[in-house]
Structure formats: C-alpha cells, structure tokens
Amino acid sequence: MSKPKLVLIGNGMAGVRTLEELLKLAPGKYDITVFGAEPHPNYNRILLSPVLAGEKKLDDIILNDDAWYAEHGITLHKGKKVVAIDRVCRKVRTEDGTEAGYDRLLLATGSAPFILPVPGKDLEGVVGFRDIRDVELMLEASEKHRHAVVIGGGLLGLEAANGLKKRGMNVTVVHLLDTLMERQLDKPAAALLQRALEDSGLDFKLEAQTEALLGEGRVRAVRFKDGSEIPADLVVMAVGIRPNVGLAKASGIHCERGILVSDTMQTFDPQVYAVGECVQHRGELFGLVAPLFEQAKVCANHLAEFGIARYQGSVTSTKLKVTGIDLFSAGEYQGGAGCEELLLQDPSRGVYKKLVVRDNKVAGAVLYGDTVDGAWYFQMMRDGTDISAFRENILFGQAHMGDSGHGAESHAARLPEDAEVCGCNGVCKKAIVDAIVQKKLFTLDEVRAHTKASASCGSCTGLVEQILQSTLGSDYSVSPAKKPLCRCTDLTHEEVREAVRTQVLKTIPELMGSLGWRTPDGCHSCRPALNYYLLCQWPDEYRDDPQSRFINERVHANIQKDGTYSVVPRIWGGVTNPRELRAIADVAEKFRVPCVKITGGQRIDLLGVPKAQLPAMWAELGKHGLMSGHAYGKSLRTVKTCVGKEWCRFGTQDSTTLGIELEKMTWGSWTPAKVKMAVSGCPRNCAEATIKDFGVVAVDSGWELHVGGNGGVKVRATDFLCKVQADEEVMEYAAAYMQLYREEARYLERTAHWIERVGLPYVQSRIVDDAAGRRALCARFLESQRKAQIDPWAERAQGAEKHEFEPLTPAERKANACIA
Amino acid sequence: MSHWTPIARLEDIPRQGTRVVATPEGAVAVFRTVDDRVFALLDRCPHKGGPLSQGIVHGARIACPLHNWVIELDSGQAVAPDEGCVRRFDVRLEDGMVAIALAAGPTGS
Numbered sequence: 001m002s003k004p005k006l007v008l009i010g011n012g013m014a015g016v017r018t019l020e021e022l023l024k025l026a027p028g029k030y031d032i033t034v035f036g037a038e039p040h041p042n043y044n045r046i047l048l049s050p051v052l053a054g055e056k057k058l059d060d061i062i063l064n065d066d067a068w069y070a071e072h073g074i075t076l077h078k079g080k081k082v083v084a085i086d087r088v089c090r091k092v093r094t095e096d097g098t099e100a101g102y103d104r105l106l107l108a109t110g111s112a113p114f115i116l117p118v119p120g121k122d123l124e125g126v127v128g129f130r131d132i133r134d135v136e137l138m139l140e141a142s143e144k145h146r147h148a149v150v151i152g153g154g155l156l157g158l159e160a161a162n163g164l165k166k167r168g169m170n171v172t173v174v175h176l177l178d179t180l181m182e183r184q185l186d187k188p189a190a191a192l193l194q195r196a197l198e199d200s201g202l203d204f205k206l207e208a209q210t211e212a213l214l215g216e217g218r219v220r221a222v223r224f225k226d227g228s229e230i231p232a233d234l235v236v237m238a239v240g241i242r243p244n245v246g247l248a249k250a251s252g253i254h255c256e257r258g259i260l261v262s263d264t265m266q267t268f269d270p271q272v273y274a275v276g277e278c279v280q281h282r283g284e285l286f287g288l289v290a291p292l293f294e295q296a297k298v299c300a301n302h303l304a305e306f307g308i309a310r311y312q313g314s315v316t317s318t319k320l321k322v323t324g325i326d327l328f329s330a331g332e333y334q335g336g337a338g339c340e341e342l343l344l345q346d347p348s349r350g351v352y353k354k355l356v357v358r359d360n361k362v363a364g365a366v367l368y369g370d371t372v373d374g375a376w377y378f379q380m381m382r383d384g385t386d387i388s389a390f391r392e393n394i395l396f397g398q399a400h401m402g403d404s405g406h407g408a409e410s411h412a413a414r415l416p417e418d419a420e421v422c423g424c425n426g427v428c429k430k431a432i433v434d435a436i437v438q439k440k441l442f443t444l445d446e447v448r449a450h451t452k453a454s455a456s457c458g459s460c461t462g463l464v465e466q467i468l469q470s471t472l473g474s475d476y477s478v479s480p481a482k483k484p485l486c487r488c489t490d491l492t493h494e495e496v497r498e499a500v501r502t503q504v505l506k507t508i509p510e511l512m513g514s515l516g517w518r519t520p521d522g523c524h525s526c527r528p529a530l531n532y533y534l535l536c537q538w539p540d541e542y543r544d545d546p547q548s549r550f551i552n553e554r555v556h557a558n559i560q561k562d563g564t565y566s567v568v569p570r571i572w573g574g575v576t577n578p579r580e581l582r583a584i585a586d587v588a589e590k591f592r593v594p595c596v597k598i599t600g601g602q603r604i605d606l607l608g609v610p611k612a613q614l615p616a617m618w619a620e621l622g623k624h625g626l627m628s629g630h631a632y633g634k635s636l637r638t639v640k641t642c643v644g645k646e647w648c649r650f651g652t653q654d655s656t657t658l659g660i661e662l663e664k665m666t667w668g669s670w671t672p673a674k675v676k677m678a679v680s681g682c683p684r685n686c687a688e689a690t691i692k693d694f695g696v697v698a699v700d701s702g703w704e705l706h707v708g709g710n711g712g713v714k715v716r717a718t719d720f721l722c723k724v725q726a727d728e729e730v731m732e733y734a735a736a737y738m739q740l741y742r743e744e745a746r747y748l749e750r751t752a753h754w755i756e757r758v759g760l761p762y763v764q765s766r767i768v769d770d771a772a773g774r775r776a777l778c779a780r781f782l783e784s785q786r787k788a789q790i791d792p793w794a795e796r797a798q799g800a801e802k803h804e805f806e807p808l809t810p811a812e813r814k815a816n817a818c819i820a
Numbered sequence: 821m822s823h824w825t826p827i828a829r830l831e832d833i834p835r836q837g838t839r840v841v842a843t844p845e846g847a848v849a850v851f852r853t854v855d856d857r858v859f860a861l862l863d864r865c866p867h868k869g870g871p872l873s874q875g876i877v878h879g880a881r882i883a884c885p886l887h888n889w890v891i892e893l894d895s896g897q898a899v900a901p902d903e904g905c906v907r908r909f910d911v912r913l914e915d916g917m918v919a920i921a922l923a924a925g926p927t928g929s
Contacts, residue, residue: 803837
C-alpha cells in the first residue's frame, strides 16, 4: 500500500520545523515533497541580521542541508515557485510545470516585506530585508556605495541599519512616528535606545513621511513630504511584512490579512494546513519565530493523526539583535486601564525598567540597559505567577530575591567564555554557545539535551535562556507558553490531573490510552508523575506501580554513586535513646557499614550498603523498633526540632513534643516532591524552621506557621502563613497544607516553587480564611494516611518484592530447568 | 563461541523490570519490556558506570538511575545527543525460559 502524500509549499523555518516535529512523531508516515521558491536550503532567517553585520557567515545559518532531506526521503524542489493548487484533483503546479499530488497540503508561504507605494520604488538599490537575496544586495551596495537610508524604525529596520553601519555606510533611519520601535517600547525606553544608536553613529529622521525615491536607474535620494531630500544609494524598506496569501487566495482558500486557520492549524479546506507568517489565527498575524514553532508542533500533531494538540496563541517577547544594546520587551508593555506600572530609572547607568502589573501578575515588561531578568519576568508572565509576596523587590531582579545559588547573576552576553554556567554538570558558557551555533539549537530543551546545562538542579535555567537569547541574538522567546508534562504528551500536569479526576482514570495504561500518549508505556519522566497523581487521587483503590517509581522509592533506600545504598532509620523528631543508638551501632558493625554519618535532618545515615543486604539489615533494625526514615522519597522526610522549653532557657513552647506529633501524623505520605518540616521552640529558631516546607516557630502566645521555605539549590525563606494558639491547630493546619500541596502542585515541584507560582494569598485563602475547606483538606489527608502509614522496610524484611533484592543465579536456574 | 546459558523464567523478571545475573563477564542486567521482549546489557552505564538494572524501563529503553542517560536496549547505544555504548548480550526466549549468550562456557555444574 502506498503512503499518503504530504506536500509542503515553503521551505522556510515554520514549514520545515513542522516536518521535523512530524518526523519525530510519525517517521515514515508520509511521502513528503517540499517546494521552496528560494534557491537555498532551509536557513535561519532570524540570523540574517548578524550576517549583514558581519558577525556570522551564510553557511553558519543553514538549518537543514540537502543531506537532511535525502536522509529522510524527502523530495526537495529548490528554486521552484508553486503557482497553482488544484484542490479538486489535489495537486500543486510550479512555474516550470512541475506537478505533485497530495493527500495533505501544508502552506508555509511566509511573508514579504511591505514596499511603500511611492514613486521610484522599483529603482535599482531599493530592497526589503527578508531573505538571503536581500542581504546579498545590501552587502554588494555597501562595497560600492556610501549612503544608505532605512525606512522603518522598528525592530527589523534598526537591525538592518546597524548591519549597514558596521559595513561602513552612512546610515539614516527614517521613521513615520516620533518614537522608535513603538510596537515594543514605551517612549522613555525608545528615547534611550535612540540616544545609544546615535552614539554608535546612526542618523535619525523621525516624523518623516517619504514622498518619493529619486534617481534614474539606481536610486540617488529620498524626498519627504516637507520637501527635504537626503542622499541615498541604497534604500531598505523595513516598514512591515505582509503575509503571502496570493497562492492560497487564488485557490479559493479563505483569507483575510493572512490565511485563516483554526486552533488545529487547518484552513478552510480541512486537507490543507497552514503555519507561520502567512497565517492569521484568532485575528493575529505572526512575525516572531517562537509562535511559529508552537504552531509547527500543533500542526505536526494533527498530521500524525494524534489529534490532541491545540494552538491557542502565544505570548511573545522581543530582543533587539544589535550588539552592545540590551533591550527586552514582552506583553502589554504600554499598560492601560486596570494596570499598575512599576518603574526603575537610572539615567546615568543607562538603565530603564518597567513592569506592567495587573492583579499582582506581570502583564508586560520593557527593559533597557539591564535585561538580565527578562527571561525571569517573561516566565512569570506566562505562568501567571502571583508577585504580591516580593513585588517590592521585583525590579531589582532575581539576584536580589534571596537567590544564593549561581542563578542569573551576571549578564549572559558579558560573561567570559570560560565562566561556569551550570555548576552541577560543569558546563561553561563557551560549550553552550558552541552547541547552539554548531548544532543549531533553538530551545532550552535542546540545549539541555546537548550540553546538560540546566538539566540537573535547574538553578541556572534563567542564565542558559539568556545565553540562548544572546547567542541567537534573537527576537525569539525560548519556552512555549504551555509546558507539556513530558515528550510523550502535549498535555500539561494540570490537564492530566483534571482528566484523572473527571474521566475517572485509575491505572497508568488506562490513562495513557485515553489521553493519547505517544509512547507505549511513557518514559522515566511521566511514569513517576502519573503514578503519583493516581495515588493521590485514588488513595483507596490505586495499586502503586513499583516499575513507575524511581529506584530510591522502589527499594526504599538511597542509591549512591557507586551503586550501593544508604539506610536511614526514622528517629522521631530527632529524639533517640541509648537502646536505639546501640541497635544502630550493632547493625552497622554486623553488616560492616563503611560510613556512619549524622545527616542534616537529625538522622543517622548508614552508607555503602549493597542492595542485596538491605532486607536483612532492615529486619535487624526492625527487631529494635526502628523503621524506615523515608530519607529517599518524594515524601515527608524529617521534622527537625530544637530542645524547646523543656531544656532551653529561652524556650517558650515544647517544640520537641510537637515535632514528634507532627511526624507521627505525616510520615509515609507521598508528595509531589520531598517535604521537610521543623519546629523551633522560640524565635531564635534553632531548628531552622524558616527554610522548611512547613515551619513552626513558637512565640510566647502560641505558634507561628511558616510555609514554602527551601534550603536547597536556591535558598528561599518561608512566607508567614498565620499564627495559631493550640497544638491541635498546628496539626490541623499542617495536615490541610500537606493535602493542598499534594492535590495541586505539579510532580517534582517543591512547595517553594508551588507557592511562588500560585501566590501566598491563594494558599492563605484555602488554609486560613476557609475554615470548612481547611477541615475538609485535613480530613482527606488523614484518610489517605490510613493507607500510607505502612513501614515499607518491615514488609520487605518479610519477603515483599523479593525479586528486587535477589540476583538471578544462572547455574541454579539451569538445574531447576533440568528438573522441570 | 558463545554459549547459551538459561538464567530465568520470563515471569521471574517483572514487566518493565530488570533482574541482574552474575556472569564470568560481569554483572548483566536482563530487561523485560511492557510487551514481553527481553534484552540483556552489561550492568554499567557508559556515562559514569551507573547500574542500569536499577533504572526505569520504558519502551525498549532504560533510563540510568544516576544521571538519566537513556540507553537503547536492543543496541546498547545511548540515545542521542548522548554518545556512548554499553556491551549487549544476545538473549533468547524459549518455552518461557530466558537464556543469554555468554562467551565462556557455563559457570556451574
């Protein structure tokens, strides 16, 4: 049976990206034919500015060479312009008569620069700024001529002007309005930009309306409405782009300004898809690459017949590709009704920052001079992060947010090449930049895969995004608006949890089946998440899937770098006695444990235990009443305490007893990520309760409750939740807080990140203000604990999951086989 | 000359699970996929020597428990862009018995 035929018209970034996504999802599904009007292979159009400026060569910006098409069995027609689509017979025809039939057609015809309809527009030396041909013409002109005029003071115009200046021309930028980049910048930022560009030698003529281009044969001058003239041997029109819709229109496909597409990237004719700058989606046109890549993903999903992706528009950000100028803008930078504006202006440093805030969420940003936090603001914008807890510091940037990790502490572009960016994996800036350039990476995920930077603890993610932006020098925003759970699905964590609840899905295969998973049994990222979501939703019915747990949870011990494990007995509230200590010492001696370590959480760690010995050690410890400390799980770890009023001369409450009670209530509970608690007996806070997920600090009149602390990679002090009086209240609030976190956070999201995402006021509204809701959460938590509080060590010491711990022995098995 | 050594019944290895067998050539991890295919690799990740047997089996791949490198079970190749390869062993499944091909002769009697 022959395969269905897919024809792509337009060999540019959006169309070929769609093919790449499709080949990932369903390789070999189609016979693919590509038509490109340009005589070049697929190249990175957003890097034309650096080519013009002499910072890159044409060869550097090729994305897919001829070999790539050959390797994937794709027929490529370069330099052939499609002039007709026959939708009845389902075939396309080019200028030179080449024909190709299709079952599915993908239009990615892009856009063309808008050329002002003024006299002289057809003179030699008048170009747009769109493709390699335009750049070649400009480079040629820069060698022979002196005067360049760029019409259009937007992003593209300024990049063209910068490039031509660097090539040694005298450049004047002509703009209709009185402010540059008015679609991205407010007036103060635009004024700063103009001054910086003037300092670098560009001339500006603002509020100027072009009347005619003068010259015979080649352009000689530009004349304006006010009668003035300036000399010009080269005129670059950069006043906007127009979607290329001629072909689509002629073949009867409904178009307005662009080709109209639905959320599934289908045109009026369901056999015909369209992506990229040629489309109009929910009234919007697109000129940046990030939305095109999101469209490509959705389109590929439908071409592969998965049918579950939706394109719902993109939030985009802008960066100017002009060396030495730091400028970032995103979202609703102009503000307006219902918005507040946070401003920071430091003219002598040349820094201007504006955040537009609505309902305590970032709605837009303009940064000039210091853009290091652009990615961070942008992330908050897309996530809808509630900033009320830190809005007084937000303009000073992430580095001032108690981030003691090696986050975005210095400006990516100014970092030296050998600066270490990712401390976990020892990746320096040069390695990241080289990978981006040589391997042609566009996204954070790709950089992670190729360099490992930001792939471990993630604290350098912001910085890696910055490097990506400064390397691509691009107007390209890195992450999609919606982050899928993993590569096996396009659904987010929230969508999956919602489906588990509403579609009453109770096993992993059931879930994957009804939500259209791309892989037969998921991957190491999604399976543990799904296992947790099911466990949390159906505590009574769901049977835990050990094969969907990370090794530490599967065997209830921590794997170490040499493949041995560590054993950490539970020590309630950090209080032990000689009998338990003796038992631990005896076990350590008997099993020749190479290292005994007091942990940071007031426990004793027996390190270097071979896996096969674990059950025997656990059995021995169990005889003395010691059980699993859950030091390995996405679960309640420890409740750290100080000695409290029983011993301490400053202690105001009995923190030790309360800590033990809290641990007895919460142990064994599975959570999205690890959870640590602490109880301090006075505000001196010896148990360090203010960097715990749930911290309790005694004051004379009761207990202060603190939430969302983290002492890990990125230190975060807790937020103050509320104050309560009785011990029983602490217990109820703790249980309710645990359950809210269990039910609503994303898998692997610590409480610190969860609270930053949803905002402290939200958590307060659920735990403090809503007494009935709090009691209901508490009741659900205690209910699920009835099934959870089973000592996994005792079960295994008695033989559960035996196969986990015993190696196979071939000789024995062979003997058995003979007997059988 | 390779020698077929029976090592286990299929049901001794959990689905999407792994068992380890000690051989003269080192510890070998024997994997069973969700659709009951069986593969064997040396139990050492090409990255930092992590015990592959302790990872998560998905599709016909294993994710190393130490740093999440993903290895193809049929070839022992690391999934791109990671590079590296772990030694693989031929495995066959006959009448519910899993046997692997070892270079040396049988170890036992």
